[in-house]
Amino acid sequence: MGSFNHILSEEDCDLREEQLKQLIKLNKHKKDPQIAHLIRCIALTIEEYEKQEFPLEKASGIEVIQYLMAEHGLKESDLPEIGNQGLVSDVLTGKQALNLTMIKALAKRFGLTEQTFLG
Numbered sequence: 001m002g003s004f005n006h007i008l009s010e011e012d013c014d015l016r017e018e019q020l021k022q023l024i025k026l027n028k029h030k031k032d033p034q035i036a037h038l039i040r041c042i043a044l045t046i047e048e049y050e051k052q053e054f055p056l057e058k059a060s061g062i063e064v065i066q067y068l069m070a071e072h073g074l075k076e077s078d079l080p081e082i083g084n085q086g087l088v089s090d091v092l093t094g095k096q097a098l099n100l101t102m103i104k105a106l107a108k109r110f111g112l113t114e115q116t117f118l119g
Helices: 010-030 033-053 061-072 085-092 100-110
Strands: none
Touching: 010 033, 061 085, 061 100
C-alpha cells in the first residue's frame, strides 16, 4: 500500500482514492477495526491534500453529499445513513435538514469530520 505521508500530486491522490474505495469495499461486511483505521488514515491524507490544492468556500452539507454521491457513483437509495430514498431526496432538495445522527453516520462512512457536513 505504501506510505501514508503527505500526498504530493494529483496522480498520488487518485491512487489513494482507489485504495480507499477498495478498502471500503473490503470492509463493508467485515468491519475489521484495523481496516477501518487504515480507511480513516487514507481519507485524512486525501482530505489534507484536497484542502491544500483546492481551497474552497465552505460547502453546504447538501453540496458535500452531492459531491460524495458523484464521486462514489451513489444513488439516493445508497445512503441509508440519511434514511430511505424519499428522506434523502428531501435532504438534497433542502426540504429536510441534516440532523446530528445523519451527520455522524455520514462522517463515519466516508471517513470525514462531522464539520464537513455543517458548511
